Amino acid sequence: MPSDAQLDALREVANIGCGHAANALSRLMGGRKVDLSIPRVVLTRPSDAAGLLGGDAPVVAAWLGIEGGLRGVLLLALPQEDGNALEALLLNGQPAIHQVERDSVVAETANIVASACLSAMGRLTGWRLVPTVPTVRRGSADGVVSDAVGQVEGDASRVVVLEARFLATAAPPVGGQLLLVLERDSIRDLLARLGV
Template identity: 60%
Template sequence: MSPHPSDIQLDALREVANIGCGHAISALARLVGGRTVNLSVPRAILADATEVADLLGGGEASVVAAKLGMVGPLQGLLLLVLPSEDSAALESLLLRRHDAPLEERESALSETANIVASACLSAIGMLTGWRLLPTVPVLQRGAAGPLLQRAVSETQGDGRVVALETRFDSVGIPAVSGQVLLLLERESSRALLQRLGV
């Protein structure tokens, strides 16, 4: 892959995001009682931390993110990111109560992120023939900017990553929306494209 992925390469990465995130959101739909969860058309971009934060509504947006690493040939991070209000709504749906203690809410959110990430990486694994597993999720709360700055620097020291992004929103009350972000090291992106024959 050249410094700037070609349109054909970006299309291939978008298709990877479509398959992986599609399975991830199906898993999420089952966790929230089988309600319909809509998925946006995924995006694939080469981006720095500011550009990735812009995908989340800007650096000042208050978010909750579950961050998971990847074990296997693909290196990078998977993030399940929700605006703070949507995170609270999802926690209530998962626990079927509004007054659960913080420890229970965070445990439910972490377990959800683990199931969603496992579904995503399993689908990408089926596509590539690779065995891909998520690491233990780490929950982070705060402004999107600093949170993404740390995630991008963990993934790629020089500050630009291949970001695959898909938005989701559930039908019903309370509404829950958020994003699944895959941040890939550029060497991993090259290996993935080579594996796909692109």
């Protein structure tokens, strides 16, 4: 388990990265205010990570792999109703006729959010961190997290999840979670790069 100083360092990295992600989401949503919780750091088994999203609750999610100095995935997940509200908001209130159109909105949102988050983390660490092409999934939180964590290379018997919740003051409000799931060796590398 990381020490208190290491946990503080990880929280600070998550806070900066997720803060940039929230700003990107705010711009995407026409300048609406996006409130972000203080990120928490969770060391967990992949099978237990789904509990962070509410177990079997239906979600709309997209994840992106991370290329560069870190190995892991960044997951943007919204409860189903919030996902529908986000899609309607970004489609100017017009209902999406085709599933492909709806998935495209979620994928593009995740791409913008992930790019902002990883760019901020890259500036902190000196690494060039690049997201891969997004994968969109709709279904239970269990299934989504299981599939996303399954993409993490290396030792994934224990993963570190940096988790933050966000809420956008849209009408209706749009809320969800950002999860940064990192393989254990990547956490060691990140802590070494941060000097803790």
